[in-house]
């Protein structure tokens with residue numbers, strides 16, 4: 001899941017830059033405009049239109065491209081804060097981890113209400129009231145819960161994205177927390 005207009009610093013571009021080492025990269029998005037940009041800029045990559053709120057259908061479409069018997073990485077970067085509780089964001093992550101073999105990872109980032117400037121939060125909520133994708137800031141605890149039981153967070157854990165993997169850059173008025181969870185190998189010593 002790496003939607004949005006591909007830009008120099010987007011997850012799409014970082015993954016694209018790694019393509020010699022990454023076997024497949026499937027930008028997935030529910031926005032036709034973003035997909036049109038993806039198709040133009042990420043030439044030759046399989047791109048799937050999908051909505052994470054219909055995760056079973058999305059995974060069924062991805063089955064054509066992804067070998068779930070090998071470790072995979074799912075990047076839910078700045079996506080789940082557009083998914084309201086009605087659509088069970090933790091269940092969306094679980095649907096992916098349920099298919100994953102050990103060594104697979106989920107990276108996610110999410111706008112956080114814990115420690116946020118109340119005025120900035122109110123302003124963002126107002127802006128997103130009229131938007132097609134409603135913005136939902138969650139508490140640190142709620143975001144940590146999205147990783148579920150199967151994933152083990154790797155250091156430095158769930159931290160502001162500017163601090164992953166080490167401190168760089170100033171924090172934002174509304175923190176965006178990010179973390180990477182790995183499906184552990186139950187047989188590893």
Ligand SMILES: C[S@@+](CC[C@H](N)C(=O)[O-])C[C@H]1O[C@@H](n2cnc3c(N)ncnc32)[C@H](O)[C@@H]1O
Pocket residue numbers: 001002003004005009010011012028029030031034050051052053076077078079082083133
């Ligand atoms: C802030 S951008 C994400 C940026 C991108 N992941 C990156 O790292 O560059 C949010 C994206 O989430 C997508 N999105 C929002 N709701 C979605 C949904 N229910 N299913 C799939 N994509 C969704 C939007 O279309 C938008 O492209």
